[in-house]
Amino acid sequence: MYKIFSLLLLLATFSAGSQNIEQKAAEIHNKVFTLDSHTDTPLKFYKSDFDIGEKHDGHKGQGKIDIPRMEEGGLDAVFFAVFIGQGNRDSAGHKKAYVKAEQIFDAVYETVEKNQDKAEIATSPEQGYHLEKQGKRAIYLGIENGYPIGHDLDNINHFYNRGARYITLVHSHNNDIADSSTDKVGPEYNGLSEFGEAVVKRMNEIGMIIDVSHASDSAFYDVLALSTKPVIASHSCARALCDNPRNLTDDMLKALAENGGVIQMCILSDYVKELEQNPERIKAQQEFRNKHTNWANYSEEERKKGLKEWYQLDVDYPANLATVADAVDHIDHIVKIAGIDHVGIGTDFDGGGGLKDCYDASELGNITLELVKRGYSEEDIRKIWGGNFMRVFREVAEK
Numbered sequence: 360m361y362k363i364f365s366l367l368l369l370l371a372t373f374s375a376g377s378q379n380i381e382q383k384a385a386e387i388h389n390k391v392f393t394l395d396s397h398t399d400t401p402l403k404f405y406k407s408d409f410d411i412g413e414k415h416d417g418h419k420g421q422g423k424i425d426i427p428r429m430e431e432g433g434l435d436a437v438f439f440a441v442f443i444g445q446g447n448r449d450s451a452g453h454k455k456a457y458v459k460a461e462q463i464f465d466a467v468y469e470t471v472e473k474n475q476d477k478a479e480i481a482t483s484p485e486q487g488y489h490l491e492k493q494g495k496r497a498i499y500l501g502i503e504n505g506y507p508i509g510h511d512l513d514n515i516n517h518f519y520n521r522g523a524r525y526i527t528l529v530h531s532h533n534n535d536i537a538d539s540s541t542d543k544v545g546p547e548y549n550g551l552s553e554f555g556e557a558v559v560k561r562m563n564e565i566g567m568i569i570d571v572s573h574a575s576d577s578a579f580y581d582v583l584a585l586s587t588k589p590v591i592a593s594h595s596c597a598r599a600l601c602d603n604p605r606n607l608t609d610d611m612l613k614a615l616a617e618n619g620g621v622i623q624m625c626i627l628s629d630y631v632k633e634l635e636q637n638p639e640r641i642k643a644q645q646e647f648r649n650k651h652t653n654w655a656n657y658s659e660e661e662r663k664k665g666l667k668e669w670y671q672l673d674v675d676y677p678a679n680l681a682t683v684a685d686a687v688d689h690i691d692h693i694v695k696i697a698g699i700d701h702v703g704i705g706t707d708f709d710g711g712g713g714l715k716d717c718y719d720a721s722e723l724g725n726i727t728l729e730l731v732k733r734g735y736s737e738e739d740i741r742k743i744w745g746g747n748f749m750r751v752f753r754e755v756a757e758k
Contacts, residue, residue: 380728380731380732381728383731384724384727384728384730384731384732385724385727385728387727387731387737387740388433388723388724388727388728388740388744389433390737390741391737391740391741391744391745391746392435392436392487392488392491392741392744392745392746392749393433393434393435393436393723393744393745394434394435394436394437394438394487394497394703394704394744394745394748394749395434395436395437395438395704395705395706395708395720395723396438396501396591396593396594396623396703396704396705396748397438397440397501397503397572397593397594397623397625397705397706397707397710398423398424398437398438398439398440398706398707398708398709398710398712399440399442399503399707399708399709399710400422400423400424400437400439400440400708400709401439401440401441401442401463401466401467402442402666402709402710403421403422403709404466404470407663409421409422409470410425410470410473410474411424411425411426411470411471411474411478412425412426412427412473412474412477413425413427414427414428415428417713417718417719418674418718419674420667420670420671420673420674422670422709422719423706423708423709423712423713423718423719423720424437424708424709424719424720425720426474426477426478426496428719428720428721429496429720430477430496431720431721432719432720432721432722432723432724433723433724434496434720434723435487435490435491435496435497435745436481436487436490436491436496436497436498436499436745437496437497437498437499437720438499438500438501438524438525438593438705439467439498439499439500439501440501440502440503440527440710441460441463441464441467441500441501441502441503441518441523442463442503442504442530442710443456443459443460443463443502443503443504443506443507443530444504444530445504445506445530445531445532445534446506446656447656448534448535450509452506453506453507453508453509453510454509456506456507456509457507457509457514459507460502460507460518461521462659464500464518464521464522464523467480467498467500468480468522471498476495477495477496478490478495478496478497478498479495479496479497479498480498480499480500480522481497481498481499482499482522482524483752483756484749484752484753484756487499487749499522499524500521500522500523500524501523501524501525501526501527501568501570501593502518502523502525502526502527503527503530503570503573504527504529504530504534504573505526505527505528505529505534505535505536505537505558506530506534506535508526508536508558509535510535510554512557512558512561515558515561515562515565515567516561516565519565519566519567523567524567524568524752525567525568525569525570525591525593526558526562526567526568526569526570527570527572527573527593528555528558528569528570528571528573528574528578528582529573529574529578530573531573533546533547533548535552535554535555536551536552536554536555536558537550537551537552537555537574537575537578537581537582538550538574538575538577538578539573539574539575540573540574540575540576540604540605541573541604541605546575546577548577548578549577550575550577550578550580550581551578551581551582551585555578555581556581556585559582559585559586560585563586563587563588563755566588566755566756566757566758567755568588568590568591568751568752568755569582569586569588569590569591570590570591570592570593571590571591571592572591572592572593572594572595572605572623572625572705573605575604576604576608576611579607579611579614580611580614583614583615583618583620586618588754588755589618589619589620589621589751589754589755590615590618590620590751591620591621591622591623591748591751592607592615592620592621592622592623593623593705594623594625594627594705594706594707594710594712595607595622595623595624595625595630595705596622596624596625596630596631596686596689597609597612597689597692597693597696598611599692599696600631600632600688600689600692601629601630601631601632601633601689602633603629603630605630606630607622609696612693612696612697612701613696613697615697615701616696616697616698616700616701619751619754620701620751621700621701621702621703621747621748621750621751622693622697622701622702622703623702623703623704623705623748624686624689624690624693624702624703624704624705625705625706625707625712626681626686626704626706626707626712626713626714626717627706627707627710627711627712627713628678628679628680628681628713628714629711631681631685631686631689631714632681632685634678634679634680634681635679636678636679637676637677637678637679639676640672640676640677640678643672643675643676644672647668647669647672651665680713680714680715680718681714681715682714682715682716683714683715683716683717683725683726683728683729684729685714686714686717686726687726687729687730687733690702690730690743691733699739699742699743700742700747700750701747702742702743702747703742703743703744703745703747703748704726704743704744706720706723708720727740727744730743
């Protein structure tokens with residue numbers, strides 16, 4: 360009888376301890392200002408009837424962010440990426456990219472306006488905190504891929520005036536600004552181009568954040584050598600834990616810390632952990648790429664149809680996903696190498712981001728729970744969930 364009683368007492372104590380940790384994590388998550396620095400959600404409602412005011416099901420290919428799930432997951436602010444895939448690098452291609460970017464800006468403003476009782480466009484850190492106090496979500500804007508700038512530096516000012524507060528200089532392929540970390544043809548400039556150097560200077564001048572995610576290692580170091588302001592990696596992880604060129608090496612993490620910048624840990628599983636993938640999924644993705652070889656020249660209707668097909672692959676052939684614990688391993692490592700003041704979170708939701716136990720915005724509290732389990736303090740978590748990014752945001756905006 361004594362042994363049974365002792366076992367029951369132990370189980371009760373363990374259960375109470377677990378509940379206390381979960382309660383503590385929930386309280387911290389509710390108290391701190393939470394910001395996700397990178398999502399591709401505009402891909403969902405650009406030229407579509409997707410309404411961020413309605414709750415959707417990510418497991419059915421309906422997207423991973425909307426206002427109800429932001430509320431459910433305690434997400435106060437989010438950066439929507441005006442994503443432009445790399446196309447032809449000529450005057451016609453640049454013009455098309457510029458027009459497409461304008462259309463995406465319009466679509467974001469239109470959909471947020473429809474939900475102005477629950478969300479607003481924000482352009483400064485102060486606005487984000489103010490909206491949080493009002494119980495509203497803050498929607499920030501960034502441009503992913505500097506391609507729509509073309510060769511006109513004044514376009515940077517234009518996009519800033521439209522509300523964009525960072526530009527991811529380059530995407531999966533080299534552009535006229537910088538080398539990409541993943542272009543199969545290799546580097547063109549061994550870093551930044553001459554025009555890219557001018558882009559960095561102009562962004563510093565007007566107080567726009569420079570994003571080095573997707574940039575090659577050489578381009579990363581060129582930016583840090585040239586920039587007079589802290590920079591960000593809006594959605595990247597630690598290469599020491601996952602050997603992907605999209606991630607930052609330990610030396611890069613140290614350099615970013617010296618710059619005063621911040622790396623926003625990404626939860627796209629390919630950047631978190633090497634996982635064996637379903638051969639059928641790989642085959643289906645390759646068939647999609649073979650079918651859609653002229654993406655840059657698609658009409659908007661063709662693009663919309665293609666995106667729907669791409670997202671359906673996640674439904675028909677689900678990916679093997681990393682876990683929250685795997686992702687927080689990256690935070691642990693970044694803190695060890697760069698320090699607690701230089702790490703944040705940029706999920707890449709709707710651009711491939713998602714974990715087994717943090718599949719969409721409604722489950723973001725699981726990251727905080729894991730941080731609490733590992734002994735991070737409330738102040739640490741405040742920094743990770745937005746404080747560090749907002750510090751850089753303020754410093755860059757200072758003239």
